[in-house]
Amino acid sequence: MNAVVQRCRRVALSVAAGLVLGLAGGAPAQDRPTDYQVKAAFLEKFGKFIEWPNNAFATPGSPLVIGVFGENPFHGALENLAARDTINGHPVEVRELKALPDLKGCHIVFVASTAKAEQRDVLDAIRRSPILTVGDTDDFCDNGGMVQFIVQNDQVHFQIRNEAARAAGLKISSKLLILAKRAGQ
Amino acid sequence: MKPSVLLALPARFLRPVRWKSFITLNVIALMLLQAPAMELATTNAPVAGVSSNNLAEMDIDQLWNTRVTILGPSEAISRTPAAVSVVTQEEIKRSGAMNVPEALRLVPGMDVAQIDGSQWAVSSRGFNDQFANKLLVLQDGRSIYTPLFGGVFWDVQGPMMEDIDRIEVIRGPGATLWGANAVNGVINILTKGAESTQGWLVSAGGGTFDRAFANARYGGKVGENLSYRIYGTYLNHDDTPLPNGSDSQTDWQLGRGGFRMDWTPTLDDLVTFQGDGYGGKIREVFMVAPAFTPTPDVMHVRGLDVLGRWTHMFSDTSNFKLQAYYDRTERQSIIFDEPRDTFDLNFQHEFQPLDRHEMIWGLGYRITRDSEANTSTVSWADPSRTENLFSGFVQDEIALVKDKLNLIVGSKLEDNGYTGFEFEPGTRLLWTPTTQHTFWGAISRAVRTPTRSDNDVIFNQPPGVTVYGNGGQQSERMIAYELGYRTQPIKQLSFDVALYYNDYDRLRSTEFGPSPTQPVSTPFFPLHFDNRMAGESYGASLSATWRVTDWWRLQPNYTVTRIHLHTLPGSTDTTSVPSEEGQSPQNQVTLRSMMDFPHGWTVDCGLRYVDRLAFVAPAPSVSSYITADARLAWRPRKNLEISLVGQSLFQKRHAEFSSNAILANPQTQVPRSVYGKVTWEF
Numbered sequence: 001m002n003a004v005v006q007r008c009r010r011v012a013l014s015v016a017a018g019l020v021l022g023l024a025g026g027a028p029a030q031d032r033p034t035d036y037q038v039k040a041a042f043l044e045k046f047g048k049f050i051e052w053p054n055n056a057f058a059t060p061g062s063p064l065v066i067g068v069f070g071e072n073p074f075h076g077a078l079e080n081l082a083a084r085d086t087i088n089g090h091p092v093e094v095r096e097l098k099a100l101p102d103l104k105g106c107h108i109v110f111v112a113s114t115a116k117a118e119q120r121d122v123l124d125a126i127r128r129s130p131i132l133t134v135g136d137t138d139d140f141c142d143n144g145g146m147v148q149f150i151v152q153n154d155q156v157h158f159q160i161r162n163e164a165a166r167a168a169g170l171k172i173s174s175k176l177l178i179l180a181k182r183a184g185q
Numbered sequence: 186m187k188p189s190v191l192l193a194l195p196a197r198f199l200r201p202v203r204w205k206s207f208i209t210l211n212v213i214a215l216m217l218l219q220a221p222a223m224e225l226a227t228t229n230a231p232v233a234g235v236s237s238n239n240l241a242e243m244d245i246d247q248l249w250n251t252r253v254t255i256l257g258p259s260e261a262i263s264r265t266p267a268a269v270s271v272v273t274q275e276e277i278k279r280s281g282a283m284n285v286p287e288a289l290r291l292v293p294g295m296d297v298a299q300i301d302g303s304q305w306a307v308s309s310r311g312f313n314d315q316f317a318n319k320l321l322v323l324q325d326g327r328s329i330y331t332p333l334f335g336g337v338f339w340d341v342q343g344p345m346m347e348d349i350d351r352i353e354v355i356r357g358p359g360a361t362l363w364g365a366n367a368v369n370g371v372i373n374i375l376t377k378g379a380e381s382t383q384g385w386l387v388s389a390g391g392g393t394f395d396r397a398f399a400n401a402r403y404g405g406k407v408g409e410n411l412s413y414r415i416y417g418t419y420l421n422h423d424d425t426p427l428p429n430g431s432d433s434q435t436d437w438q439l440g441r442g443g444f445r446m447d448w449t450p451t452l453d454d455l456v457t458f459q460g461d462g463y464g465g466k467i468r469e470v471f472m473v474a475p476a477f478t479p480t481p482d483v484m485h486v487r488g489l490d491v492l493g494r495w496t497h498m499f500s501d502t503s504n505f506k507l508q509a510y511y512d513r514t515e516r517q518s519i520i521f522d523e524p525r526d527t528f529d530l531n532f533q534h535e536f537q538p539l540d541r542h543e544m545i546w547g548l549g550y551r552i553t554r555d556s557e558a559n560t561s562t563v564s565w566a567d568p569s570r571t572e573n574l575f576s577g578f579v580q581d582e583i584a585l586v587k588d589k590l591n592l593i594v595g596s597k598l599e600d601n602g603y604t605g606f607e608f609e610p611g612t613r614l615l616w617t618p619t620t621q622h623t624f625w626g627a628i629s630r631a632v633r634t635p636t637r638s639d640n641d642v643i644f645n646q647p648p649g650v651t652v653y654g655n656g657g658q659q660s661e662r663m664i665a666y667e668l669g670y671r672t673q674p675i676k677q678l679s680f681d682v683a684l685y686y687n688d689y690d691r692l693r694s695t696e697f698g699p700s701p702t703q704p705v706s707t708p709f710f711p712l713h714f715d716n717r718m719a720g721e722s723y724g725a726s727l728s729a730t731w732r733v734t735d736w737w738r739l740q741p742n743y744t745v746t747r748i749h750l751h752t753l754p755g756s757t758d759t760t761s762v763p764s765e766e767g768q769s770p771q772n773q774v775t776l777r778s779m780m781d782f783p784h785g786w787t788v789d790c791g792l793r794y795v796d797r798l799a800f801v802a803p804a805p806s807v808s809s810y811i812t813a814d815a816r817l818a819w820r821p822r823k824n825l826e827i828s829l830v831g832q833s834l835f836q837k838r839h840a841e842f843s844s845n846a847i848l849a850n851p852q853t854q855v856p857r858s859v860y861g862k863v864t865w866e867f
Binding site for chain 2: 032033034035036037038040041042045049051073077080081084085138150151152153154155156157162163166171172173174175176177178179182
C-alpha cells in the first residue's frame with residue numbers, strides 16, 4: 001500500500017510539473033481546425049448529398065449558391081473551399097446575405113448565430129423554397145430549419161429535420177440521414 | 186438506444202473524475218484561472234492554412250470525426266439512457282492499442298486483463314474470465330461471441346486497427362435489442378465506410394512485445410457511388426514471461442485479409458458488402474489428460490466471414506435494414522478441435538406510427554453447426570450439433586414531454602435450441618430538463634443462454650475430476666436496475682455517473698456427482714454443471730472529461746464493483762462463489778491525458794490502477810497494480826506519422842489474471858514493452 005501511495009505522489013508531482021510547464025510555456029497552437037472550419041467544409045460538401053428539383057438550376061453549368069446570412073463566421077474558409085470544387089458539375093458560389101430579398105437564388109443558406117434574431121424570419125421566408133437551411137443555434141430545427149450543427153465531444157455533428165426538406169422539395173441522401181442519426185443522442 | 190451498425194449508438198461520453206490524490210487543489214485553481222485565457226490565445230492564432238487544405242480532401246465521415254477547437258455555440262451532452270461509451274479511432278490510435286482488448290482499456294468501467302501472450306479476460310460489471318460469457322460482442326453487425334464456451338476468442342478477432350471507426354460499449358444489459366448474452370454489456374466494433382479509406386495506407390513497426398507487425402490497405406472507387414477497400418495485416422506477438430522470467434510459450438502469429446464495399450445506388454439506399462479471412466498459429470500450454478502434465482501446443486486457427494447489408498431510408502424517421510452473414514471459424518488444438526459454420530439473417534424496421542412514438546422492430550434467424558473432435562481432455566456427448574435461433578424484438582420510444590421526458594419500452598423474444606423460449610423486456614426513462622443535464626434510469630431483464638459446453642462437454646481436469654455438461658442446463662437470469670446522470674457545468678468540464686444493482690438467479694454452478702443427462706464415461710471423479718447459484722452485484726462508474734485547455738484533455742475514471750453470491754440449497758459447489766466474487770477488481774481508476782503540440786507532435790499517457798484479484802487455490806492471486814502507457818507521435822507531413830509507444834511502464838512485469846483449468850501456466854506476467862511504428866498514407 002505504501003508503494004502505491006508513493007507512486008501516487010510521484011505521479012501527482014509529475015502531473016503538477018507538467019501542468020506548470022504547460023501553462024508557463026504558453027499556449028501551443030496545435031494543428032486542430034476550428035469548429036467553423038469544419039462547419040464550412042460540411043456546408044460546402046452537403047450539396048453532394050442533396051437532390052434539388054430540376055428547375056433549381058438554370059443550366060447544368062450554373063453555380064450552386066451558398067448564402068451566409070448574418071455575420072460570416074467562416075473567415076474565408078468557405079470561400080476557399082468553394083473556389084476549388086464543383087458539385088455535380090456546378091461551380092460553387094458563396095454570397096453574404098444582408099436582407100431577406102438576398103435569399104433568392106440560393107441553394108443552401110447558412111443562418112449565422114449572430115443573426116439569431118432574424119432566424120425565424122429567414123426560415124419563414126423560404127419555408128417552401130428548395131433551399132437547404134443550415135444553422136447552429138440550438139433551436140434551429142425547432143423553428144423549421146433543416147440541418148442543425150451541434151458540437152459534441154469536440155466534434156462537429158449535425159442533425160437533420162427531413163420533413164422540412166421534403167416539404168421544400170429537397171431530397172437528402174441516406175448517407176447524411178444515417179450519420180445524423182448518431183448526433184446528439 | 187438503437188441497435189448497432191445502422192443506427193448505432195450515440196456519440197461519445199464523458200469520463201469520471203476521482204483522482205484527487207493526483208492533483209492538488211492549487212493546481213486545479215491555477216488551471217481554472219488559466220484555461221480561458223489560453224483558449225483566447227489559441228483561437229486568435231488561425232491554423233486555417235494547413236488544416237483547411239486537409240478538410241477539403243476529407244469526406245463527410247472524416248469531418249464528422251474531426252476534433253475541433255470550439256469557437257461557436259457550446260457543446261451538447263449525450264442523451265442516451267444507458268451507460269454508454271464510444272471509443273473513437275483517434276482515441277484508439279493515440280492510446281497505442283494494438284488490438285481490440287487493449288483498445289477496450291479506454292472504456293470507463295471495462296475490466297481488461299491479459300492472461301498470456303494471446304489470451305485476454307474482458308468483461309464489465311464483474312464475472313470476468315477467459316470466457317466471460319455475459320458480454321456480447323459484435324463486429325459490424327456480426328456476432329463474434331462463441332456459442333462453444335461463451336465469450337470471445339480475442340486472439341482471432343478484430344479488424345485492422347486503422348480501419349476501426351469506433352467501438353461502442355454499453356455497460357449493463359442490452360438484451361432488449363441484442364438478445365441473449367447481452368447481460369453485463371454489449372460491444373459493437375464498427376469499421377469505417379469504404380469512402381473514408383481511399384488511397385493507400387501502409388503501417389509497420391516492431392518492438393519488444395509486439396515483435397513485428399505490418400498493415401496495408403488500398404481503397405478505391407468505381408464510378409461516383411461505389412467505394413471499396415482491401416486490406417491485409419500481419420502480427421507476430423511475443424509470449425508473456427512467467428513469474429521467474431522464462432518464456433510462457435504463448436506467442437502468437439496471425440495474418441488477416443479482407444475487403445469492404447459500400448455502394449449508394451440511390452440517395453435512399455446504402456449497400457455494404459464485406460468479408461475477412463484469417464489464419465494463424467498460437468502457441469499455448471495445456472493440461473492434457475490423463476497425465477495432467479503441462480503440454481506445449483500450437484493451435485491452428487482459421488476463419489472466414491462475409492456479410493451483406495442493405496439499408497433503405499424512407500425518411501429520417503423511417504428506414505429498414507436487411508442483413509445476412511456467413512461465418513466460419515476453425516480452431517485446432519490438442520484439447521479441442523472445432524470447425525463451426527454460422528449463417529445469420531436479420532431484418533429491422535424503424536418508423537413513426539404516431540406522433541411522439543418512434544418504433545423499432547426486427548426479426549432474426551441464425552443457424553450454427555459445429556463438429557467437435559474428441560480429445561483425451563475434452564470430449565462431447567454429441568459430436569455435432571445444429572442449433573436454430575429465432576428472434577424478434579419490438580421497442581417504442583415515447584416522447585412523454587417533447588424534448589424533456591422520454592420513455593422506452595420493449596422486449597426481445599427468442600427461441601433457442603437449449604432452453605426454448607426466452608423473453609428479455611426492458612424499460613428506460615430519459616429526463617433532460619435542460620441541455621446541460623441528462624438523467625436516466627432503467628429496469629431490464631437479460632439472460633445468458635447455455636453454451637454448447639454447458640450442455641454436452643466431458644472435460645477431464647486436474648487433479649482427476651471430469652466435468653460433465655448438463656442437457657437440462659437452464660439460462661442464467663438477471664434483472665438490472667440502473668441510474669445515470671450526465672452534466673456539463675462549464676464548457677471545459679463534463680461528468681458521467683452510472684449506478685447499477687444487478688439481481689442474478691440460476692447462475693451456473695459445478696456440482697458433485699454424475700450429470701442427470703450423461704453417463705459417467707471416464708475413471709475420474711464426476712462433477713456436472715447445474716444452476717444452483719444466485720446473488721447480486723452493484724457498483725458505480727464516475728467519469729469526466731476535462732478540457733484543460735484546447736490542446737489538452739484529461740479523462741479520469743473511477744469504477745467500483747461489488748459482487749455477493751451464494752449457492753442455493755442442495756448445492757455442493759464451494760468454488761464458483763469465491764471465484765466469481767474474486768476474479769473482478771473491486772476498484773479501478775484510470776486517468777488519460779491527451780496533448781496536442783505544435784508542428785504535428787502529440788503526447789498521450791494513460792495511467793491505470795487495478796485492485797487485487799482473488800482466485801481459488803491453487804490458482805495464485807493477482808496483486809493490485811498501477812501502471813502506465815505512453816505514446817509520443819510526430820507527424821512531419823500530413824500523410825506520415827512516426828510514433829513510439831511504451832506499455833506497462835511502471836513494472837518490469839506484472840500479473841493481470843490467473844488461468845483457469847485449461848491453461849497450464851498458473852500465471853504469466855505482462856512485461857514492460859516498447860514499440861515503434863510508422864504510418865504512411867498516399
